Amino acid sequence: MQLARRIHAPVILPADPDCSVLRDAVLDVREDGRIAYCGAKAVAPSVEGVAETRLTGILMPGLVNTHAHTAMTPLRGMGGDLPLMSWLQDVIWPAEARMRGRDAYAGMLLGCVEMLQYGITTSAEMYIHSEEVVAAALTAGIRALVAPAYFDLPGTGWRSALSAIGKWIDEDGLRFGPAERIELCYGPHSAYTLPFEALRATAEAAVPRGALVHIHLAESREEDRRQRAEFGSVPQLLDSAGLLETRLLAAHAVHLSRQDIRLLAGSGAGVAHCPGSNAKLASGTADLRALRAASVAVGLGTDGPASNDDLDPWEEMRLAMMFARLLSEDALALTARDALLMATREGAAALGRRDIGALEPGRWADVIHIGVDGPHFAAGLDIADEQLMANLVWAAGSRAVRDVWVGGQQVTADGEPLFVDRVAAQRAVAEAAAHLVPTAYRG
Template identity: 70%
Template structure:
């Protein structure tokens, strides 16, 4: 349960479109877990005597938003690490996942939540099976999660039943539920190459009825792209033809895109989850980030699963995104530290169709991260140019200096350690689950 509290910080980065830097700042959090004020101390409303306050010593930012993850795959780290995507999935990952039961996925998710929270990632968009166990683990950890249960058209699968089950769940519990609305439900059709057009069309219709997000892998590899172009024109064209671009859509990876594909995504308002680390490890390619952003497509950052990355550190993805964008364009200004910060926070939230997270503004959930400036990454201090401050944060400090984290105003990490997850016990449970899943092979 959140309690009203006033936070003082030398610097607050609210993640507004102008990448403001608020110095000598105050953030007020109400009993409802939402931000009541974010601004300078001089302009802050008077605080009542009964409201406790906390004086922070570093930088306060919004919680980071991981726009594409399969976090229960903490159990599968390192499996098939030198294989390309399709053989990695078909020969290694899918057989292992077929041996998972709900408690295994829950153990993997709990460990993943603890990892993300300690990195300052407060929200993740999860595509996975055993969705109820995924939700339970996230609520245990105190994380915020957008859960899109995955479904396929393959032996043992029944996408019709899966689509119907998601609809029943949303109708029963609502699109968002849990303390601080920590859980949002959506649809997770795996991809165009694992489902027939009929499944995509049905997904579009059911999601539209409920205003739900559809989270799908899009044009991730060359082999997928060639096959889909021959049959349907392209993956984005198929998404348009089946109605998926008419609603809320999150396109994960979006590596193999033509100019017309990018225009389709831009015209529809679809969000994109850019996963540079996973795409590089699997040799899938580099997404056309500059072209997407130039077309005003909303692009957030995603880690993908911790078996294809192999961690859940979104700060690292931001650094990779900056490096790859600069290499691809030959322009050191193609993605600045300030822009990468927004991709990890407010723009990432917008890619999920959310405006109530990802930025520190009144009315938003108080998902916040306190960055220490006592280490070696801020030797110049905080009384420096704004661009210098963002550079030190995004290029140097990142997850290494996350000290405290709150979700909906509730502390979930204090002095670098999770307060709702016993990490020793969570690691032990995950290790036992990994032994069952891998040992059965």
């Protein structure tokens, strides 16, 4: 086993189940981009001839965004004061009907830059123009689980979309690219935009391939009233269609009964909790405490940059903590450690991934460096673990992210992308927006 580098930091947060704080620690990265060792420097294996990087801040796993439509970056701000269904039907879907492949590429590329700057190293994406989404992710160097979205709408055919995904997986593999950066998934939009037949066919296609199925679930009260009336609940509908036998990622999962939660827990489904977009669109907030108590794997999602409207996972951590505490009237309902694990280890578990989300031997070296030279860490690092964690999650957040590695390869340095011209990417999104955004939204 050959090491590529050793990274030494005064504090490392490995995102183990206890959310430990390691002092004066090192991370060893193999040449293949996976982790060889993470732990105290005093007991680390001796190495010779290996490049060593000495950091002054906190080293931790890259964050996992469990639900996003990042290529929507050119649509940011459209219909910002509308409820969900009006926002979708009257603003977003008409704009997306005009979207070209190069618009999606531009949106995804700039969105990847934004996510990397905020410390996201993995994003679960559901969108159209999936080949361009994949190309942009590979260019930026981010890890992405890409689910081509399909609907039962005029001019779209879910059967051909389903067939195309299966063919793509069979030809390129479920995971591909440097350090397996891309994973292909199935993206049935929701139970209310697809017939039962499509949901069953998705399950039949996904199970033998071991593919993740990424679907919107019970996001608002009104969207799937008919499905609830017929099947009892959306989870019961998915169960009848065989989708709970797949690697299922349920985005939002806001309006669930206790029985629904037990059903998801029993199936091993993961949930993408999106407190920011759910609050903005007045959809409600998921019962995070009940989901976690039932041992449902729950990660955090930003949702799209047109519905949130940023891609900041640290904001989602804070919102998740605040909403959980408000709903339960319990200040300990979700702690800073809990939120950090949801954004890392537990987010990876929600995606059915055990190779990301933590700094453990054998996992990919998806790593971020948090700078501690700002006012949020004025007390320094030689403080109690709980205070350090609070300063990181509550106070510092995305503004403190300095450097990012994906699969052992550095992709941002001092907050700037290494493989993308950020200014050029912003110009490309401006051009895409001029094509997509109706005159009424240009002022």
